[in-house]
Amino acid sequence: MSDAVTARRRVPRPENDPNLTYAPGTAARAELKARLVTMAAETVDIPIVIGGKEIRTGSTEPSVMPHKHGHVLGHFHKATPDLVRQAVEAALAARQEWASWSFEDRAAVFLRAAELLTTTWRSTIVAATMLGQSKTAYQAEIDAASELVDFWRYNAAFAQDLLSEQPDSSHAVWNQMEYRPLEGFVYAISPFNFTAIGGNLAGAPALMGNTVVWKPAGTAMLSAYYVMKLLETAGLPPGVINFVPGNPVEISDVLLDHPDLAGIHFTGSTAVFNSMWQRVGQNLGKYRGYPRLVGETGGKDFIVVHASADPQAVAVAAVRGAFEFQGQKCSAASRMYVPKSMWSDLRDRMVAMMKEIRVGDVRDFRNFMGAVIDKKAFDKISGYIDDAKKNAKVIQGGGCKGDEGYFIEPTLVQASDPAYRLMCEEIFGPVLSVYVYDDQKWAETLAIVDRTSPYALTGAVFARDRAAVREASTALKNAAGNFYINDKPTGAVVGQQPFGGARASGTNDKAGSKMNLVRWVSMRTIKETFAPPTDYTYPFMAEE
Numbered sequence: 001m002s003d004a005v006t007a008r009r010r011v012p013r014p015e016n017d018p019n020l021t022y023a024p025g026t027a028a029r030a031e032l033k034a035r036l037v038t039m040a041a042e043t044v045d046i047p048i049v050i051g052g053k054e055i056r057t058g059s060t061e062p063s064v065m066p067h068k069h070g071h072v073l074g075h076f077h078k079a080t081p082d083l084v085r086q087a088v089e090a091a092l093a094a095r096q097e098w099a100s101w102s103f104e105d106r107a108a109v110f111l112r113a114a115e116l117l118t119t120t121w122r123s124t125i126v127a128a129t130m131l132g133q134s135k136t137a138y139q140a141e142i143d144a145a146s147e148l149v150d151f152w153r154y155n156a157a158f159a160q161d162l163l164s165e166q167p168d169s170s171h172a173v174w175n176q177m178e179y180r181p182l183e184g185f186v187y188a189i190s191p192f193n194f195t196a197i198g199g200n201l202a203g204a205p206a207l208m209g210n211t212v213v214w215k216p217a218g219t220a221m222l223s224a225y226y227v228m229k230l231l232e233t234a235g236l237p238p239g240v241i242n243f244v245p246g247n248p249v250e251i252s253d254v255l256l257d258h259p260d261l262a263g264i265h266f267t268g269s270t271a272v273f274n275s276m277w278q279r280v281g282q283n284l285g286k287y288r289g290y291p292r293l294v295g296e297t298g299g300k301d302f303i304v305v306h307a308s309a310d311p312q313a314v315a316v317a318a319v320r321g322a323f324e325f326q327g328q329k330c331s332a333a334s335r336m337y338v339p340k341s342m343w344s345d346l347r348d349r350m351v352a353m354m355k356e357i358r359v360g361d362v363r364d365f366r367n368f369m370g371a372v373i374d375k376k377a378f379d380k381i382s383g384y385i386d387d388a389k390k391n392a393k394v395i396q397g398g399g400c401k402g403d404e405g406y407f408i409e410p411t412l413v414q415a416s417d418p419a420y421r422l423m424c425e426e427i428f429g430p431v432l433s434v435y436v437y438d439d440q441k442w443a444e445t446l447a448i449v450d451r452t453s454p455y456a457l458t459g460a461v462f463a464r465d466r467a468a469v470r471e472a473s474t475a476l477k478n479a480a481g482n483f484y485i486n487d488k489p490t491g492a493v494v495g496q497q498p499f500g501g502a503r504a505s506g507t508n509d510k511a512g513s514k515m516n517l518v519r520w521v522s523m524r525t526i527k528e529t530f531a532p533p534t535d536y537t538y539p540f541m542a543e544e
């Protein structure tokens, strides 16, 4: 196919995947419920996948249901350091061929994967996310189905825009920009809390022509494995993404010390990303180039309420923003600032909703919340709640019950000190801490919101008074990478609210945007002269 034809090809224009409601009586609900039954009855043997080959080491860990932790959904095989090295070799071996594919051929693999996910694979990946990560049907739907479909479809369109950006040319000169994949392999490390993130962390660099070693989170292995299988089914060639479950430290030791490490695509906690960055810094002399470091990390996301706000809108945003998926979203509302004049009204509205909320097994669709991910999270969150019982006021909730599933009630805490640790630290659970401020102290409160936490991921202001919105927007310019006005701070949609934060919340390369994709290419500028000069002298040198 000639270049002229290639240049005119366009990927289909993306549109956000519509969310299914799973309301009673719908076919989607019936299909999902049936899938939950069959998948809960299976015990999946999850292999390592290197160069398209499934490998089983026999050293395994179980994947369980967080809401019924005695129930084993599968076992995943853990990679040895030697297998991790083989995964790098497989990635490097696949690189040349994959990078030589036209962008359209690479994009077609992800577009096909998106099509499969939105249709025949939907119930499988949604059910895996419900069972393995304890998301309700709707939370699993907006993550594992819609968001991942959106990542794959929008990235193809964003990549196309990026590749079409070309420099100007002058007389008898043609300047071109070539978007080369990075030299080496990309290490993708995904968190437990979003199935879509794994598919994007590995998928975005691969779309741009890179090959990848993907280490999924140990507590989200079932859904990650199905994402890997889906990509293979969609035609992803062997070795382009290598699926390497196992001990994160052992795996990272091999990959971060490898001379061919070309980039890290990470989402997870700030401490882990910091440790990887430090290791890369120590290793700089070893690498072929400067590895690209892209990390989206922790948050301590705020809702700041002005006295002019609509209390019902605030209450709904706070309940959804803080407690959906048990507060285990990097964007979850976790600290709230409320004017004294509104507090008792807002508190009563929230408490009424929280009393209604059902927490339990996500296969019972009446539940609004499931369990937190594992025992470590359960212990950490209950520790914060114990602290609140002693050092603050627990307004509602506070119950923690871990015998069958890791259940924590939605919890509302009132702190009298805005620097109290529950107002500052990332808890990653269903705990919302509130500081009630004097109505007169709006400007001072904005300054407190800005300086209270090291993070700057998401935040929301609620106000009907436009001047207050403007003030908050200015005072909190650097306090959030995703800022919401009269809306909850969660639920960013690919293509609509590019996502990422600054300060200790990450490199802010905005997942699901052209800005992220630019990190996975290294540009080569090509100047071609059609009429090369034939005389080395310049006119100014001539005799007068």
Ligand code: NAD
Residues within 6 Å of the ligand: 189, 190, 191, 192, 193, 194, 197, 215, 216, 217, 218, 248, 249, 252, 267, 268, 269, 270, 272, 273, 275, 296, 297, 298, 299, 329, 330, 331, 426, 428, 457, 499, 500, 501, 505, 506
């Ligand atoms: P985590 O940091 O514990 O784990 C993330 C990944 O890193 C996992 O694959 C894990 O196995 C691996 N890992 C853990 N320890 C490691 C080590 N020492 N060396 C190398 N890799 C290691 O995070 P998590 O609990 O899975 O996810 C929750 C965190 O992720 C929260 O802090 C949350 O705010 C953050 N998060 C951020 C975003 C964002 O876009 N900013 C999105 C989702 C989650």
